[in-house]
Amino acid sequence: MADLNKTILQSLASGLAGATVLTALHETVRQFSDDAPRADVLGERAIKKVMKKADLDPPAGDDLYYWTLGGDIVSNALYYSLVGLAKPKHALVAGTALGLAAGVGAVGLPGPLGLGTAPTTRTPATTVMTIGWYLVGGLVTAGAYTLLKGKWSLGRMKLS
Template identity: 75%
Template sequence: MTDINKTILQSLGSGLVGACALTVLHETARQFIPDAPRADILGMRAIKKVMESADQEPPADDELHGWALGGDVVSNALYYSLIGLAKPENAVLTGAALGLAAGVGAVALPGPMGLGTAPSSRTTATAAMTIGWYLVGGLATAGVYALLKRR
């Protein structure tokens, strides 16, 4: 396997771990914390919006929820896999920057995109958790990437 192929696999794998950590955190916290961010609702709204603009009938909410979670994992894994552009010694800083940027985007962008603001920023605590949890995803990505690059 060439070095570039190995780096791509390490980046994608690390990004997948970060994305899964983020999704598990979101899905677990929403069961117990009233002000927890609802990335699942944002995903469901985005899918509905795209499908309706294409004159397609969105699936029922239960199925749509699964689509949203799958879409979150895939899109966040690809985003977090940008860690591979960093030097291994800068993995933690890069993971933190990726996480913070994603978290700020998750708070700031849904409103202008027509998805509503409540799921990610209805309260100050919700907005802080949103940013913090994307940071956790970025740091999980960085930890796995640094570990894989040492091997």
């Protein structure tokens, strides 16, 4: 049981690392590029939509923005933590698959969900960045998981 608990914590910590890098990419590049994906806009729309369906008043302004960032980090961390279902030697493949799936989902799902398509598909560059950044999040998650499981190696030097 202790090993399972340790693996769960390692998975969650790895997912948090990937989610944090993903959010940092989104939030940094959008300050400098008009083509940057706007995950914050999608998150705000989603929060407003869900809260209105629940007959609740959604937050506004900075509060909505902070709820969105928190929600993005928590949901992406939980999603990326699925890397823990893979053996450490397969973490890179799992992280890549998780990242690509999330990126394709971030491009393809907002329209059908009624959240709009422009935040992730406004230009070809926006679409590529969206998929690429989720992939980066998956790769960071895989690296963190491998490191935390003690299976990281640099050439002949093994860090375990």
